[in-house]
Amino acid sequence: MGLTSDKVLALAVMAAVGLFVGTVWLWPRLARRGWRAVTGRVGMLLSTQLMLFVAVGLTANQAFGFYASWADLFGQETDQGVVVDHTPERGPLRVVDTRRVPGAASASPRTGGQIQKVDIVGRTTHIATPAFVYLPPEYFQPEFRTRMFPAAVVLTGYPGTAQALVDKLDYPRTAARLAADGRMRPMILVMMRPTVAPPRDTECVDIPQGPQTETFFAKDLPDAVGGHYRVNRKPGGWGIIGDSTGGYCALKIAMHHPGVYAAGAGLSAYYNAPIDPTTGDLFHGDEELRNRANLWWYLKHMPAPDTSLLVSSSKVGESNYMDTLKFIERVKATNLTRISSIILESGGHNFNTWRREIPGTLEWVSERLTGR
Structure with a gap:
């Protein structure tokens, strides 16, 4: 699926919403001391924020047409x-x-x-x-x-x-x-x-x-x-x-x-x-x-x-x-x-x-x- 595909944007939005819901749902289980709980909390927060950033970025790219493809985005057009x-x-x-x-x-x-x-x-x-x-x-x-x-x-x-x-x-x-x-x-x-x-x-x-x-x-x-x-x-x-x-x-x-x-x-x-x-x-x-x-x-x-x-x-x-x-x-x-x-x-x-x-x-x- 291409960078500007509506399916890619929809998947990113669904993933962001899913991670947010999952963070809220699992937070009580992770509210403990110890490195595993702390790592879990950090991982959930970072994953949610990263997916939100991806969803916002894809939306902005569709609105303003900054990049046409994944290769264009990552500078791989040769x-x-x-x-x-x-x-x-x-x-x-x-x-x-x-x-x-x-x-x-x-x-x-x-x-x-x-x-x-x-x-x-x-x-x-x-x-x-x-x-x-x-x-x-x-x-x-x-x-x-x-x-x-x-x-x-x-x-x-x-x-x-x-x-x-x-x-x-x-x-x-x-x-x-x-x-x-x-x-x-x-x-x-x-x-x-x-x-x-x-x-x-x-x-x-x-x-x-x-x-x-x-x-x-x-x-x-x-x-x-x-x-x-x-x-x-x-x-x-x-x-x-x-x-x-x-x-x-x-x-x-x-x-x-x-x-x-x-x-x-x-x-x-x-x-x-x-x-x-x-x-x-x-x-x-x-x-x-x-x-x-x-x-x-x-x-x-x-x-x-x-x-x-x-x-x-x-x-x-x-x-x-x-x-x-x-x-x-x-x-x-x-x-x-x-x-x-x-x-x-x-x-x-x-x-x-x-x-x-x-x-x-x-x-x-x-x-x-x-x-x-």
């Missing part, structure tokens, strides 16, 4: 996601599954849209990663058969799961509702992790002698999606959204590649790539690469990118609040890069906060992208 494509007859994007949009009134794609699970292989970077693609109902309707749709890449935080963007953050259902209400234009969403070389957190950097993650998002991903779907590949057709680590990636990639991404939205983002045990050495002594990954440095020393940025934070509950205000002022000083913000009165670094920000973010991105 597949770096870097492959060489030896089958030129197969395109860089392959659909492996289709599913109904959660909450859709109909299973028909023409009325409810569709979610496709895909495998993507970068032509230049050879990075291989899965993703979910949301196609709006209009994509399947005959009157729109020649329409080229705007598209937005949607990134999780680290470690995150792409499935959480569908089930927990409700991107497809929110986009469908907003489009039906006339608040945003129909748009294709490409939902995935920024961790395309798991378990390493690459921070969307082109790592010397390592995964070329920024190039994957800036070139390979738009090329793969544009070659398979009716996506507007001209300037102004693509946006990128992310939360936490994905938010930093979204801002950085939009700033570095304004000719590809006309808009970048960072929800609860930070503004410089960290170096920690999950990232390893990202720059290998390359000072220019380190500077480019620092958005503060980039705004000060590089030409202002002709793109639109959105940042979000909360006055209470988010550690990036003051940095976000400073970032807004730094961008405004460029007189070219456009900046918008969502500032909540309170909200933590979690799914509940991002769900409050996603509708406004999708509307904002939609206004800045074009189809044809």
